[in-house]
Amino acid sequence: MDSPYVHSEARSAASSQHSPSRHDSEPGEDPQPGSSRLKPAAKLTLMRYFQDLQDADIPPSPVLPRFHTGRLPNSKAGDGKPRLLLMGQRRSGKSSISSVVFHKLPPSETLYLETTTRIKKESMHSFMDFQVWDFPGHLDYFDPAFDVDNIFDEIGALIWVIDAQDEYLDAIMRLNTTILNLQHSYPNINVEVFVHKVDGLSEDYKSDTFRDIIQRVQDELSDAGYENAPVSFYQTSIYDHSIFEAFSKVIQKLIPQLPTLESLLDSLCVNCRIEKAYLFDVLSKIYIATDTAPTDIGSYEICSDYIDVVVDVSEIYGWDRPAENGQLEDADINETGNNDAESLITMERKGNNYLYLREINKYLALICLMGNDSPAEKKALIDYNVGVFQEALAQVFPRGEK
Template sequence: MALEYTDEQQMLTDLTKPRILLMGPRRSGKTSILRVVFQKMPPHETLFLESTHAVDIRLANNNPFLQFQIWDFPGDFFFYRVSRNGGEGGGGGRELGGSMTQEGEGEGPKEGELLDEVGVFGVPAALVFVLDAQDEPYHEALTRLVDLVARGQSVNPSLHVVVFIHKVDGDLFLSDEHKVDCQRDVQHRIAQELRDASLEHVEVSCFLTSIYDHSIFEAFSKIVQRLTHQLPVMENLLNYLISACKMEKSFLFDVVSRLYLATDSNPVDMQTYEMCVDMIDVVVDVSCIYGYVVGEERQAGGPLGRNMIFG
């Protein structure tokens, strides 16, 4: 299955699973990314998605190497501290009550439990800030980013910070040159904002992304790798593989999400990655038609739904 849901309390109290925290302004594309990458929603159907109004927590549990929580935050989310006796410990905030349903369409964590900085950033996590590249100027969004980084660093100095410069598929970005100029401009502004906030030591990675091509999968693959403790071992094994078999390139893919969990030390060529993903799609489609079924393995991935593939 692409996404599996467990009991709410187990999900929200399991501190062993890393978190990917999707944050950013409203309508920047956070939920669309989640749907396309992990639920295989066609990109054009994301145009009809409603805005997220509460924190939505999901569990990706495709294989032993890809297990983490995904937190989808509404664009107007802000932190507030709640004392453990149930009263507010300072600041204002809106209630985000409710619970996850079986289909995962819940309203997020309960008031008083996880809406302060410690509850959100207090475990191994990657902050993924989604910036709408078509929504200039970026000053307000970048100010929000720096505030999140400061809050996260105060709780978790090892927090990974990633910025998706998203929606680089419009008329403003018809050429690669325009995309690169946008990325360079955003990186410069982020560095300047971090210096002004005395956070210049924080490393921020920026990726140009779009749900209409493979760039979003490439970027998400990089995030998953940062949260994978076994990455050095897997990279060494893939290096041995290409050396022994005289291969040009190797990937370790999660079949369900099409993310690659590891690759060898050679540079990643986007065209090679796209070709491997297309081949996996063909193999899965054929296996769904001609493959045999064992138990419930056909769900959301056919007979190969819970396996990994070397590319």
């Protein structure tokens, strides 16, 4: 395949020229009444979006979504809103997870969350729309009175939360019953098991518990005659970044364009000597794709903290200035030629390494950890290549470019 990226520095002078007016007028989608606090930030280029838009619609895409797992998506045709189900025993931490990840609640305050008594549905409105359903733990959803079809019909992933600090045998039993029940009618559901609250366990005990849970689930399933069940396991905690990392991986499985994104990122990394590149959803700080080089949680955390810095500073200085000599402002923007936020940090003690952030569209930002042999002087080249990447992404995700 012919790479669209530039290799030599010769053409780097032709740094990216984007239509300057793209973000000038943020259309439609007025902020909710309750969001007045976010107003200054909402008007930034580095756009914060609003999660609680219930009926956001999907732009028609010429390409039918195909899921990279090779299985057909478990959803009705035409409805591209994958649903994530959070299930598990009561007090295993389901609501805490959804509050921390999707509502930015400080982890320490999840202590005061009340017990969930009915299904809580939340819509995430982002690069792709998905719904998160938080289930009360005590519910018996295979009760005949329950509309099972209605619940499981469209889900993309079932997230089962197990409290690693508690007795988990019951939880595993219920998990297996659920998997076996679902197996017949909805064989395409991804089951993701979060072994949760691992922060309180010692290192040894943590991995023992984790292995034990995996073993038990798999044994019981194969005893019941269900081999190779599509179940994945993650160790999570809301007190560090592991929950975000786990969610990232769950959501990545639901993105049909993932292989394309990965190969785009790979090719970008090779051409710009980037050590690691992440495509982040800015608000939730979930990464929807990364290059195929091995990931470690450390580099994810650096990037995620870096987003915080950029968003916070943007909030402080991106306030709505009264039109200061109108024309002049416009002239400035034209001259800049690039209205997307970008940022970079060079460290004093880290040689040539630096961090690079570039806003890709309304929801996504590209963050790169630069390699040693990619000095900051070559930034023009990187800018250009990222511009190319941005255009490619616009074709993959028609969303966000309005």
